[in-house]
Amino acid sequence: MKRQYLLGLITLLLLAGCADNKDAVPDIPPSDLYTQAHQELQSGGWTEAIKKLEALDSRYPFGPYSDQVQLDLIYAYYKNGDYPLTLATIERFSRLNPTHERSDWIMYMRGLTHMAQDSNFMHSLFNMNRSDRDPEPVKAAFSDFKRLLERYPNSQYAADSRIRLVSLKNRLAEYDLASADFYLRREAWIAAINRCQEIQKTYPDTKAAHESLKIQLKAYKALNLEDGIKQTQALIDLNKEK
Structure with missing residues (x-):
């Protein structure tokens, strides 16, 4: 029985060794390895590209391909959905290249990565509202x-960044609107009013700012504050005229 157990264990170890050898990155010149990694990037083979780029990074951390390997890793990690690794590499x-000529791209990729962390395939697929998710x-x-x-x-990357800023501003305003609605449903009238006024001050040109007036009006009515009711109703009427 012991002998069979030992034979089984040895077989598993041999199979694991074979798998490791199969997955191992070949020890070839860095130029050849980088060429292979670049080909994987071009064909969308993110996992294989990452494997080869990580091997280059660990074997030749100060080699001639060092900077480009890091830039390629950032892109490959992002495309592969490895967002924590993307941000860590960024x-x-x-830190090592504070004045690099592609610093604008680095900032752009950081923004894309943070933005992607707010996205979710299932939410997008079924068009679900994400306004109550973590806004960080x-x-x-x-x-x-x-x-x-x-x-x-x-x-x-400036033009696309401006477009994304508008989208992100609307997203943040929607989050605050969901918070104001939460306070309203909990009958936390003052908290609801304060959050609505913050939306109107910070994001005045968003749909959420207009929607917040309705919540604000309900909260003022619940408190029987006539001045607040009149002022809010006037703002609602003014928005209707525009």
Whole structure:
């Protein structure tokens, strides 16, 4: 019985060794390895590209391909949905290359990665409202794109960043609107009013700002505050005229 157990264990170890050898990246010149990695990137073979790029990064951390390997890893991790690794690689590269010529792209990729962390395939597929989800990735993405525009207003990524900022602003306003509605349903009238006023102040040109007036009106009515009711109703009527 023991002998059979030992034979089975040895077989498993041999199979594991074969699998490791099969998955191992060949020890070839860095130029050849990078060529293979680049071919995988071009064909969308993200997993294989990552495997080869990580091998290059570990074997030749200060080689001639060092910077480009890091940039390629950022892109491959992002395309493969490995967002924590994408951000970690971005932080590492930015720390080591604070004035790199592609710093605008680095900022852009950071924004895209934070933005992707707010997305969810099933939510998008079924068109589900994501306004009650954690807004921190959205806030981070908004900050990334805003910083890119401030530092590199003429970047080739500036136009797309401006479009994304509008989308992110609407997303943040919708989150605050969901919070205001939450307070209203819990009969936390003052908290609901404060959140609505914050939306109107911070995101005045969004749909959520207009919707917040309805919540604000209900809260003022619940408190029987006539001045607040009149002022809010006047704002609602004014928006209808526009």
